[in-house]
Amino acid sequence: MKVRPLHDRIIVQRIDEGEQKIGGIIIPDTAKEKPQQGKVIAVGLGKKEKNERVPLDVKEGETILFGKYSGQDIKIDGEEYLIMREDEVLAVLDSK
Numbered sequence: 494m495k496v497r498p499l500h501d502r503i504i505v506q507r508i509d510e511g512e513q514k515i516g517g518i519i520i521p522d523t524a525k526e527k528p529q530q531g532k533v534i535a536v537g538l539g540k541k542e543k544n545e546r547v548p549l550d551v552k553e554g555e556t557i558l559f560g561k562y563s564g565q566d567i568k569i570d571g572e573e574y575l576i577m578r579e580d581e582v583l584a585v586l587d588s589k
Contacts, residue, residue: 496535496569497535498536498576499537499538500537500540500541501539501549501578502537502576502577503576503577503578503582504533504534504535504567504576505531505532505534505557505559505564505575505576506531506532506534507573507575508532508556529558529560529561530556531556531557531575532555532556532557533551533553533556533557534553535553536551536553536579549579550585555585555586557582557584557585557586558582558583558584558585558586559575559577559583560583563575563577563581564576564581
């Protein structure tokens with residue numbers, strides 16, 4: 494993918510949480526909520542403040558948590574992604 498988000502924006506690919514079961518009932522795909530975690534695919538260069546660039550805390554490849562209504566859905570090369578500002582990220586999941 495040859496896309497670089499601008500300033501303090503990031504591109505995220507949602508991580509599917511798999512099949513959901515509640516009390517032995519399988520929830521169909523149409524009734525499932527969109528996952529609220531994803532993998533960071535690309536990051537911008539950072540916000541400009543007082544003629545200096547402030548780098549982002551989030552890095553490519555990290556897994557993050559974000560709010561249910563965060564960002565905008567976009568499609569690149571047939572794949573669905575989410576583009577959002579860094580301040581919409583709630584947490585970075587540690588891989589340890």
